Structure formats: C-alpha cells, structure tokens
Amino acid sequence: MSVDLGMPGRRLDRSGVDEDASKSLELKLRRTVGGEVAFDSGTRAVYASDSSNYRQIPIGVVFPRDEGDVEATIAAAREVGAPILGRGGGTGLAGQTCNVAVVIDFSRHMNKVLEFDPETRLARVQPGIVLDDLRAVTEAHDLTFAPDPATHAYCTIGGMIGNNSCGTHSVYAGKTVDNIESMRVQTYDGLRLDVGKLTEARFTELGQSAGRVGEIYRGLGDLRIKYGDHVRREFPDIPRRVSGYNLDSLLEEGGPNVARALVGSESTLVTVTEATLQLVQWPPYRRLLVLGYEDIFTAADFAAEFRKFPGVIGIEGVDDVLAGYMRKRNMHMESLAGLPDGRGWVLAEFGAFSEDEVESFVENAVRTAPGNPSTKICRTAAEQKAMWAVRESGLGATARPPGQAPNIEGWEDAAVPPERLGEYIRRVSELWKEFGYTGAWYGHLGDGCMHTRSSFDLGSYEGIKTYRSYIDKASDICVELGGSLSGEHGDGQGRAELWGKMFGPELMGAFKEYKTLWDPQERMNPGKLIDPFPLDTNLKHGPDRPHNPIDKTSFYFGDEGFSLQDAADRCVGVGRCRRTDSGTMCPSFRVTGDEKHSTRGRAKMFQEMFRGEVTPSTWRNKDVAEALDLCLACKGCKTDCPTNVDMATFKSEFLSHHYKGRIRPRQAYSLGMIRYSARLASKMPKLANRVLKSRLGKPLRTMAGVTASRPAPVFAEQTLRSWLAKQSLSTSGEDVVLWLDTFTNYLGPEAGIAATKVMEAAGGRVQVPSEDVCCGRPLYDYGMLDLAKKSLVKTMKALRPHIAAGTPIVVLEPSCLATFRDELVGLFHDDPTALALSRLAISLPEWLAIKAKSMPKSEEPRRKVLLQVHCHQEANGGHKADVEILEAIGYEVEVLDAGCCGLAGSFGFSAKHADVSVKVAEDRLLPMLAAQPDAIVVADGFSCQTQIRQLGNREVKTTAELVAEAFAVHV
Template sequence: MTGSLEAALRQAVRGEVEFGSSTRAVYATDSSNYRQVPIGVVFPRDTDDLVAAVRVCADHGVPVLGRGAGTSLAGQACNVAVVLDTSRHMTRILEIDPVRRTARVQPGVVLDDLRRAAEVHGLTFGPDPATHAWCTLGGMIGNNSCGTHALYAGKTVDNVESLTVVTYDGEVLELGAYDDSAYAAAVVAGGRTAEVLGGLREIGRRHEALVRERYVDIPRRVSGYNLDQLLPDSGFHVARALVGTESTCVLVAEATVTLSVSPAHRRLVVLGYPDVFAAADAVPSLLGHGLLGLEGFDETLERQMRDRDLHVQHLELLPPGGGWLLAELGADDPAEADARTDAFTAALPDGVAWRRFDDETDQRRVWLVRESGLGATAIRADGRHNSEGWEDAAVAPERLGEYLRAVTALWDDYGYSGAWYGHFGQGCVHTRNDFDLHTEQGLRDYRSYVERAADLVVSMGGSLSGEHGDGQSRGELLERMYGPELVDAFRQFKAVFDPRGRMNPGKVVDAYPLDSSLRFGPDHRVVRPHQQFFALADDGGSLQTAVERCVGVGRCRRDDAGTMCPSYRVTRDERHSTRGRAKLLAEMFQGEVTPATWRNDDVREALDLCLSCKGCQTDCPTHVDMATYKAEFLSHHYARRLRPRVMYALGLLPWAARAATAVPRAANLVLTAPGLSQLVRRAAGVTTARPAPRFAATSWRRTRSARDHARTSQPTVVVWPDTFTDAYSPEVGERLVELLERLGERVVVPEQWGCCGRPLYDAGMLATARRTLAGLLDVLQPWLDRGLPVVVPEPSCLSTFRDELPGLLPDDPRAARLASLARSPAEQLLASSRLDGALAAAPHDLPERLVIHPHCHARAGAAAPADRELLQRLGHEAEVLDAGCCGLAGSFGFDAAHEPLSRRIGEESWLPQVRAALGDDRLVADGFSCRTQLDHLGGPAATDLVTLAWQRLCDGGQGRPAGVRGD
C-alpha cells in the first residue's frame, strides 16, 4: 500500500513527496519524549496541494498529521501518519491590515517574520513562545501557544479571527464566529459548512452546563478542546474552537489573526527573591501595574546554565537572589514608559533586590537568560537527560507559590529534581525532570508521579497544560480534569470534522498511553561505545550519547541570527539542519528506519552538506557539535576503502601547499592556465566555477625575516605560520610579528614545517589528522615546555588547536597544554601591558566605524569577542556582524558538487546581510575563507584585524591597508 500511496501523492501534489528512510527517520520525533515513525512526508505548496494530499490519504485510509517547526513538547507532532509539513513552502504573509489590526497568513509563516512585518505599523502578534524565531503560526494555532506577552495580548486562541481549514474528506471550509444571522445564512447555504455548524451548535447546547461548571477560569487553561467557544456568550466562535486541537480535527491552510499594539519603548525590571517560592508568592501583588510580561526562574536554572556554559556572561545582570522575576513595562511615549516603571519600582516592598534596564541590548541579554530554559535544563551536567512529562501545568497566579511547593514536595517522594522557569504572571511554570524512562520500574514511578501531579493541579483549579498542549503526554489524563462526559464531548467535536478518526489519531482524544512509544523507553537500543577517534569526554566517549544531546529545540531552523545551520537556510530541508542530522544519526544507532551501519548512505548524504562551520557548537542550546560528529562518522564510513577523489584533493591541501610554496610560479601557472587548470581541477573533483587562490610569490616561512625569527633567543611568544597565512597571506604574518615586537615581545617563528591538518576533518581523515597533530606537537614542544603563548593568525587553525587537538589526542598532555596556550592575534595584543602606551604614542587618523565579520570557527572557539575589544582600543567604533556563515567554509565551496550551494548561501543569505549592515563603513574579516568568498562573489572590500593594528602602531598612520576587493 505504501508504494501506491506514494505514487498517488507524487501524481497529485506539486510539492515534494518524500517517503525515503532518511526523511522518515528525521520526522520520527518532535521535541517530546515520543517517537513514532511516519509513513511519509509531504511538503505542500499551497491549499490546493493540501487538499490533494489529504484526498489521496483518505482514499488510502491512512492518517495525516499537520506539522510546523516540529517543536511540540507533548508528542502531537509525531505519529504513524503522512506528515504534511507546511514550513517549507506555505510561508507567505498574505496581507496586513493596520487599520483593522489583522494579518492574513499561511500556516508555515514563522512568528518573528510576521512580527517584523507588523512592527512597521507599530503592531505585533502578541503570543510569543521562546521558539518565536522559528515556530510557525500553524503550529501555534495547533498548540494554542502563549509565551511571555500572552500576559497582555492573550493566548493564540484570543488572537484568531478566522481560519481556512481542510478536513479529512478534502473539503475546504472558511470558519469564523457566527452570530444568529451569520449562522442562519450559513445553514441556508448548505453544504459541509452547514453540517459542521449544526453539529457543533448541538454539542455546545447539550454540554453548556458542564462547560460552564468545569472549564476553569484561569489565564492559561489550554488543555482540552475549546468547547467554551461554542457557547452563545463567546459568539459561537468556531475558528477559536479549533485552536489547540493539534491537527486532530482539521489542517489549517490560512489564518486571519489579530495584531496587538507593540509599545515602542520598553523597560525591564529584574527582581531578586530569596527563592523561587517567594518570587511566586509576590506575583499577585505585581499584576496591577499593567505589565507586558512577568516571567520567572530559579537558582537551579541559573546553575544549569553555568553547567552548560549557556549565556553565562548575561547572568551578571541579575540582582542577588535565589529566584527571579522579570517584569516588563512599556508605552509608546518614553516618558510614560518611565513613569509606569517608576511607579512599579516605588511600590516594591523593602528588601526586594531589583535592577532596571532601559537599554535594549541589556534587556535582550536578560531575556536570553529566561529563554535558555529548555536548552539549559534538557541535559544534566553528568550528561543524562531531563525530560518533559510534567512541565506545563498552570494554576491561578494567586496559588502559584502553593503549587510550586506542592510539586517540589512530590519530587522528593520520587527522588526527582528540576528547575522552575516560565510565565509566573499567568501561573504557568515549566520544568524538566530526571525521570527514569529506561526501565519498567522507572516507567511505573513516572506514571504514578504524573497521575498524582494531575490530581494535585486539578484540586487547585488548574489546567494540565498551560501552553504546550495535551498531545500524548496529557491526553489520557483529561478525564481527571474534565470528567468522562466532557471528554466524550471532545470525541463528538472531533467526529464532526473527522468522523473516520484519521486526523492525528491517538493525540488528545482517545490518546495513546502516556508511557508508550517513548523515544528513550525500555526498548531504546543503547550501542556499546566503540573505538572512536574523538574522546567525546562530555558524552562518555559515545557518539550515540553525543548525538542524543539533541532534544529538538529547533534553533537550527532559525535564519535571522547566529551561524547554524547555513545549508538548512538555503535548502529548507530538515535533513540538512543540525537537528535533522542529529536525529538521523540517532536513528542509525536504533537500526529500525535506517540501517545500523557505518556504511549508512542516509547519514552520509545528510552530512554531505554540513559545512563543518561549528555554528551549532555555540548556537545550539544543548551544544550539539555536528562538525565533530561528521568527521567521526566519515572516518568509519570510509574505513578500509577509497574516498571520493575530491576528499583527497582538498583534505591533503596543506601538503600540496607545502610543495607549491617551493615553486609558487609553476603552481600558479597550473592553477590558472586555460585548459590545463580546468583539466587538473575536474580530474580532482574541484570546482572550475571559482578561481583558485594564488600562492604568494614567497611564502612566509621562506622569507628572510621568518628565518631570522626562527633563531630568536629567549623568545617570549611563538607565532605559528599556519598553512593559509604561510602560503597565501605572508604579509599578515610579517605584520603580526612586527606588531608584537613593537610591544616588546621577542618573537619566534618555527622553521620546521607542521600543520593542524584543518582540511582533513571535513573528509574524516582522522588517522592522518592524529599523526599530523602529533608532529605539530613535536615541533612546538620546546616552547610548550616553557609555557610560551602560541599566536595563530588563521581562525580555523586556532580553533583546531583548541578543539580538535585535545579531542583527538586526549592522552597526550601536550595537547591540552597547547590548547591552553593558543591565542588569537587580538587576544595576544590585548594581553600586552604595553599596548596602551604604544597607542598613545602612535599617530592615528580620525576613528572610523568598522563592521567585523567573525570567522565561524572564531565564534565557536570563543576568540571573536577579543576582536571587537581590540578595535575599540585602537579607537574605532566596532560592530560585530551576525550574518551567519559565508558559505565557502574552507574546502566546502571548492568541492564541485558543493559549489552551487556554497554560492547560494553566500549570495542569498550571507552577503545581503553584510551589505545591509556595512553601509559606508569598512569591513573586517580575518578568515581566509571569508575574504575569499567576498572576492569570488563580488562583495565589498575587506581588511584584516592584524593589518589595521599594524597600520596604527607600525606604519606611522600612513595610508590605508589594502582590502580584498570584490568590485
């Protein structure tokens, strides 16, 4: 049947239809505890495609599931069904009406895209979960999402005006609110809409008394279907009744939503309390001040952020305490915003520590602490997972302190622990706990705990879910909250739209057991750690444990900030996101959907477009390190067999460069001569669409100066002649040496050749990399023994010293020693006690504004902040650009198979952001790859930081350094 279904879908749908093992593996999980392998995935291009796909599925009697960003936390976004993913193509904002304050959108629109478009009119879509930069409106409607600003703007349900939906029988319905006249007109018109409205009105009439009795009146009642919207005093709002149904009834094809006024001037007050319980107790007294948001978190979250090294630098902004509240106020008039904030702080009782932030940058830093909740709590310091399962209940704000104390006491009964964070102002607080889901006894304890917690929250007049929905985590518990009659009314509601029960079955209504289909349940296959190249010390030496760090947060789907994931930003293919690759690797170890073998082609193909930019190493909240995983996988995938020829051509570049620097004129002739160059490069699998970088006329190592510095007596610092600086940019090395000497250093430049082997990692040539690194340590050992700093001009090589080196040679104490001594030029210059004096004595032109584009590996290796600090010390105003990866990524863009994607990343994603940020300012780019990509794509001129500092301190302020010109 699957074959005929796939064929029928391909014939009926214009969008992509993917039934392959790799796609099914990637879509087998969401952000929850659950795992269910889909039948296949369809990426509809529009409403017609949605209808066509659903009709084919209905003809074959198979279930369907609508999915947005796949970040659901209750299991509602995975199922044994045909998944309809609207996030690839159905991403248009169709209309914004600033007068009516509405927007009409397709379901795949990312929330922040809508918010940016609305901000032009001083408006916003109020609900904003922590995933606002990548979650979709369709997913928010499915889950009835809320977020920080639901405090003043309401939940998603409060902001939906009408919906265009597709039912399982392929009907397209336009649904909204119906007063008596609108209802009568719809009934007269007949058809499926009249049938639906009649059925729903009868459900509302029959169950009105129970709905009024059992639907709790709290800000965050999200659990269950919104039968209260069918009551007369709610305007018989059918569209809102469908919000939160998690695609168990219909698929959303289009939505008209309400936009809220977005206060132009905002203030943030952070309050510190002795503990989280005292913070919760204080909430009711703060709500009368017209707050835009009131969030909170505890000291456990702060500690876990430190353990995960996640936004630790921002924690310094918090006032003293063990529990914190973040109160946001605002107005369109700055004076009014100040007045409201002054009144708020004046009303605070004595003894409450607080800090106020008016600056937007500082506010954003504090909000990043709060938004780190899921990422910081997902993985424990010992590498074990904390899991969702009871992380979303809500109570009245007046009872929040009582609720938190009661659940914390319940933790003690079971030996659980967790952090508290979330929407304190509306009584909805999240947590993740160290449940044992791996053993039968652990599962029995988990079920017992969840049932007791459910009874507790119901006894307090609360809701099982306050934001994330019911799905499978809470679906079977709904009777405890609503009773059997209303749960049966939910079945009737679903049957009006989906009488065959094929829409996302087993979620919310007649839900699968909450302790079944678990991703890490007792049947989860744990592979004994094998012999690996990388130590993976934080993951017990296990690649499986490492890839299972991914909990599906989805930040790698973000495309407006950060570095990861450049290939996903262009392809929009989940398999080419960091999350998708991690999930596929994890599925490889299970061996159910994709083969459990290192020869796995699904994994190889997904990793093939990984640029090894290391963006995920810093951008991912759980520190998934895909560049390392890729290198490790490829080392086993190609063990004892030949690699593609391009891997040898590019992976062995350092050795080729070493030979070429002996005869640079002949080497350049081979690389540039018409006919010969194309023949050589095509034979090697290297692109002919780019000019080959030209070797310098004299390499750095072969200059008289470098040879003189190789014999420096009693040196104080080592400057490492990395392959890229040595072969292509020797002037940078020369200027760096001159700079350091101007500051009183005695510089030694090693004469003996060595290399970090940076290009080897992209090809997984790790045995060679180990030998190369051991040789490099031999070269540097005399200076390592003396504890001299080693300055590395090229960011990617510095990153290798700090990252791959200790990871590949964990038992060689010299590796850790070099990692600790390695410095970027900026770091070393800033460490000089003579820098300020030299700057004071050096003439300089008027300060200029500079924009820094950090190399991706500099970001990952924590070297980038020093660049900005040095430029500021040089007298410039410096902005660090957040434009992502340039797309060249070392050897990636020179691979003929990868060159088109590399160019697209540069031209469509990276370069427009560079140009927009640059204006009339000057660009600073230290990475060889970044400057090469600028040149190849006709980008703006760029200079490097060493040259700028050299110009100021050593060149007498004469002239401007030459940049890499792209015009």
C-alpha cells in the first residue's frame, strides 16, 4: 500500500504544465478543435471538483463535436505533455473526474445514439449520451441497458464505462462491464483502436502486428501468461467487485475481451469515443415487495436468500436512521407512513412479461421470505414510485441532516459477499462508535453493497488523522470478509491507495504493467488508481480551505447562519440539476447545456469565489455574475436539489453586494421596480396602454432594457383595490385578508375579483390591507435587498392587526406567497411578526381546502384541466390543495411536469434574456400544451399565464375563476 503521511490536506499536481505551456496549448486547441475550448477562470472553477471530497483545478476544458476533435485535443496535449481526463456527468465520488489536466467533456455534443438494432439487441452510442436518453429509445422495444445507478437521469454512458457503474438492477443483469460489446478508443500516443471480444487466433494474430498495435496485444498476452493464475485466485468472486483493473476479462472463455478489460479504468488508460452496448429485455410488469425487519442488520443477514427469489430484479435496503433523517427534513412523509412495521426495510422488485407471472413471483416471495418479516406489496405504478422515493432519497437525506454536521463520502461504497453483509455492516457500525462517527445504511443489499455517508471531519489535521485511522480499519474489515474496496463508485484517489490491501504484490505489479502498456507516458488522469495521490490530499474542504465569507449577508441561511460560503457548500455535486426529463431545475442548463448554468455549476463557482484562487474572492467577481446571469430565480433547486441549494436566494444576496454603490443594469429599474411604474400607470391606464402600443412603445421598452419582441403589458382600467372600494363586502363570516399583489391589483384584477366572490361564498368576511403595500418580489431578482426589506417592514406594519388576530392572509400570486414563506423569514429570521406572517400567509386553494365541506359539487361531466404550477409555489408548499379543490368542483386534473415556464417574473421580459425564456418554454411546456388542445389550462402565476398566452396562444384560467364559476351555479 502506498501511504504518505507527510502533510495531510496538501495539494499535489502531476501535470508538469506551466503557464506558458498552458497558453500555447489553448492556442493550438482553438486552431484545431471544432468544438468549444474553455480555458477561462470561470470554466476552470466549475470543473475543479466533482461529487467527491477532492478538488484539482483543470488546465482547461474541451467540448469535442466528434472523434476528430478528440484526436486533435489529445495531439495538442501531447505536444506540451499535458494530461488528459475524459469526463461524463462529473458525478465521480472518489475524485476520478477532477485533475490538473485537459478535461474532455463529452456530454455537450458527443451524446447521440449512432445505431440501434432491436434484433441483435445492440446499441452503438457516443460516450456523452445520458443513460435515460438512451433508454427512451430502447425501451420502446422493451429493451434496456441494464446498469442503472441512482444518477440514471443525468449520468453518461462514458462515465458509467469509466466507473464500471452498477445500480439497482445489477441483480438482474450485472455491472456495466457485463453489458459491453465493444468500444472505440484512443490512446495518449495517438492510436485509434476498436476493441472487443477476440478469438484466441485473432488475439495471437494482432500480437504479431507491427508497431504500437502489436506492442499492446503482445503485452496483453504476456500479462495473461504471467498473472493469469493470480487473477483467478485473488480476485474476489462477488457480485460487486469494482476495485482493480478488469484483468479477469482477458481470461474469458473463448478468448479475451479487451473492451471489458478497459471498463472501470477511470480514464487512466484510454479515451473512449464510442461504445456498442448489449441490451437486455426489460420486464414490463412490476411489483414491489417491501419487507420490514427488526433492524437493517437482520435484513442484511438474509441478503443471499433474497437473491434466490424467482423473478427478482432488484434488492435494495434502507435503515431507520435514514428514515429518521427524512422525517427531520419532512421528506416523503406519506411514503414513510406506508412502510411496514420494522426498523430495517428491504425493497424487492419483481419483473415479468405477464401480470400472472409477476403476481406469482411476489406471492411466492411473501410465503418464503426468511425471518418472518412484515410485508407490503406495491402493485400500482404510483405506489411503487412513492416507496422507491424512500430509497432514492438516501444521499439527499443523509448529506446534511438538520442540526448535525454534514455526512460525507469517503468510505461509502465497499462491497462484500452477500452472505457476509450483515457481519460487515455490524462491524462497521461498531467502528463508528469507536471513532465517534454517525451514518445511515442504504443501497444495494442484494449485491452486498450498502452505501453510507459518515460525519468525517476533513477540515482539520486532527480530523484527517482520525479519518485515515478509520479508513485503515474499515478497509481491513472489508478485505477480511472477502470484499471489494469499491462496489460501485470506483476508486479514483479516495480508495486506490488501499489497493495493496485487497490485491497481493503480484497483482499490484500486474496493474502497473497494464497501465504502462496503454499509457507509457503516464498522462492519462495521473495520480488516480496507479501511483495514486494519498487519499488525504487535494481535499476540497481540507485544512487549507480559507473561511472567507467576505461580508455578513442579509439573508439568514438556516444551519449556515449568515454565511453564503457555508450555504454554497450544501452542494455536494451530485448533479441532479443536469437532468432534462423531469422536475424544475435547472431551466437554463436545459437550454444551454453549459455546466456553469446549472445549479451545481453556480454553487461551485461560489465555492471557488470564496477560496479566491482560480477566480477572485470579491463580490465584484465577474465569473460569478456571468454564471448567475441566466439563473431564472425559479427556485426549482430549492426542492429538486437533494441538498436544497436555493440559488435564487444566493443570486439575490450576491447581486446586493455586487452592485453596492454602483448603477445597476437598466432592466433592474424598469422591471425590478415595476411596482412603482405600475402604480403610476394605474393613475392614467388608458394613456399608459396607448403609449405602450404606439410607435413610441418599442423604443421606450428598448431604452429600458425590456424586450420589444413581446406584446406590451396591459394595465387594468380599474385596479382590484378600486373595485373592492366600490363593493358592499359581507360583514359576517370568518375574517380573511386578501393580499393585493402588484400583478393582480394592476394587471390582472379578474383573478382577485373571482377570489373575492369565492371567499365570500365560502363564508369568509374579506378584508384588505389598509395601506397600499408590497412584498417587493421583483426586487429580489436584482439584489435590491435594502429596498425589499423596507417594503417588508411596511407590509408587516400594515398587516400587524391581522397578524395579531391570527387572521389568514390569502395570497393569490404564488411568487408573493413564496416571499412571505421564504424571503421574509430569511431576512427577518428572529422577528416574531415575520414568523407569524409566514405562517398565516396561505393560497386560495389552501384556504378553501380547510373549508372543503362548503365546496360546490359539480354535476357536469368532468373536464380535463392542465395545471401549470408556478415554480415558487412548487418550492414553497406544493400543489396538493390546488388539485384537491379542482377535483372537488368536478375537474380531472393533470399536473404538468413541464418545469419552469421560462418567463420567471421579469426574466423573460428582459431583452437580454428573451431568447432563453422562449427556449425554456419550448423545451417542455409548449409541447405538453399542444398535445392536449382541448383541455382547460390553469395557472395561478402571472408569469405562467403570460407565457402561455403569448407563446402557447392558449387561454388561461386561474383556480379562483374556475371555483367562482362553480359557485355561481350553486350559490
């Protein structure tokens, strides 16, 4: 084992590339590569770390368009001796996807299915294709690429090949290595090769070739002869052996498989430019059986028995500690309530090609399950999805438990023989007690690979010393039980140093020779796997990390207090913000495909800003400002991100400092301060509308930084407040306040009028704030926090009587409701009036849900409603009440999984962002609306309404208007 106890936490670099060589390399790449070449400080900051504990600033990043670009990149790097690192989704957990190297990111352009043959069950793909994008093609033919890690919606095939990824269904069809047919690769010294399964005769023939090809195949032959017996004898025969190079693939029956021997090599040997994948049949009929045991240790004792269930395709486990973390964070509470009795649970999934067959599988499992567990069968897709949410929340729930130190990776991935899993997790849990660590168990129980994240302290020298001692003992336990240091996440820098414990000196020599055969110059991802950097160096949050908050923030970030630096560290790099199929985040990444426009990219930019090394440590940081420019402030990340990074708040805080004492862009005043211009326009609405529609309208908007490509807003001829002043409102009933937001009051009073009638019909005595006040929502997008705080102080003063009386405050505009529930508390976290207001603020559907008995029941045939939920609503309360109310009045409701509409408050009205706004809408929302032209579209957010009307050419109703129609029939 290569152990270096010199200076833990120090930075190591084997690139050998100085500043002059870097500049020369950049110029060469720009001349010879067709894709983008990025050596700027912002890009280097974003790519400096992955999902692991490690950080190394790259030389630069290349986004190749084709194999020719890859070849040109490697050739240019070779001229100056620069290392190469191939990268997919950047979700490596052992430091394998960060290095001082030229990073080749395949995910932007080389992400296509090149060929798919359902008959032969083969798919030829580029390395940057996302696994779920491939599956969208193959599963139409009931075929799939079986390995499916938790990151399946955003991990790439190239990354899976690099890591030898596995996932939930490896019980069914094995690891990535088991599903590779062939690959096309390039070596650092310029050789292109197609590699795959070979007959012995062909293998011998290739070994007799001249030049580099013959050299490689002769070397492979020598390795087989010299080390074959050691491989057969010393490689652990377990389902999840991921550590070590796959030399066993050179010993396959019928001849070596060179492609599979390169799988799992983590970009240390070759660069993969194409892969042909073997597909398997994907059982369309599923059942999920949940087994409850006394604890996770008892469940793990039966791991080998579960594997014997006929028809089982997945065997996962979770413990009660994970469930406890989820309860603390109020995650998936209904799913947790559905768990059968116990404190350790097994999720056994069964698959078949008929309903009868899958039903027989699950019934047999219930009868024969060892240990007399409690059981729950999930038969519907909705039930199964809800229960899988418990398992899939492992990382998010454990990474940052409320009120506790963060749990991090570092020893989260070992695998042992399934029959010894119970013993393994018991012994490691006892080790936690010895070292004062905590953790939860979750993962691939049936394969003997349970994940965990523990409360390691890597920020102090003493903490690192303790961590190293723990790793030493934990790895001893793993090896003693016949296990693998890595069962899925790879070794990179985090575990490669320990290979000598798992493999004898002969195999360690074999690995070194294998590396030298493919990469004699040691320029492929140096310091990872072979001659690795010590596991306690190059740490992202090590002792050398400066704590440099720059200045106290306006926002309070919960457990992180007033530290934006610590809040940015919530991002652990898992990369869920890169998914494009579902959820809200991150709309700008979906349009640009640029890492710096993802939530993760922006969080990393903040992390690097506070370090002040690759990008300046100042609020005037241009790299951060550029990364935030396309942030729509949709708050999708607040709920979609597993660690709840709230980039909208980060952006608002940053901009407040960035522009302190400086003039802001024009649109900050015209759009951020729309409250004031709307109030002025309401004095003479006809004149204002006439001017905006005249020939002067477009130049005026252009001068203000507002796009002229959209229709001008139309101010109401009578504001909602004016209408209310003329009404004889009910003097009886339960008090309820109607909040008069800027958008409803000045631009869309129809929704407010409908809401007033509904609230009275439901027994409410409607009141309004005595003063014309505002929550200041648009101000946050431009960092105008001083003005926003003043607005909130005035608001709390105006609402104080209602707050003191505990009167519900109905807020129609979702973004304003989010302000009361979110920004208000963040800016006034210890103010009892603010806390009370945040609790009293409520949406109309939420208020009506309390009064469900008074809701009219429609006798008309049910009509279809497409509900577009505002992003801020999804992040602060959700849409459960909306669906409940719309269904109660007789509608069939489909909640659109369309993500952000793209308008996002003032974002889409900014001339600078208008094109991006349209592209976001075109990504998912507009196609979903076009697919159901006869359905009623419902959206309570003014932004969503505007976007749908202007780009979708559809009429939009608010919930208030539909309920008012229902009440009108029955009142």
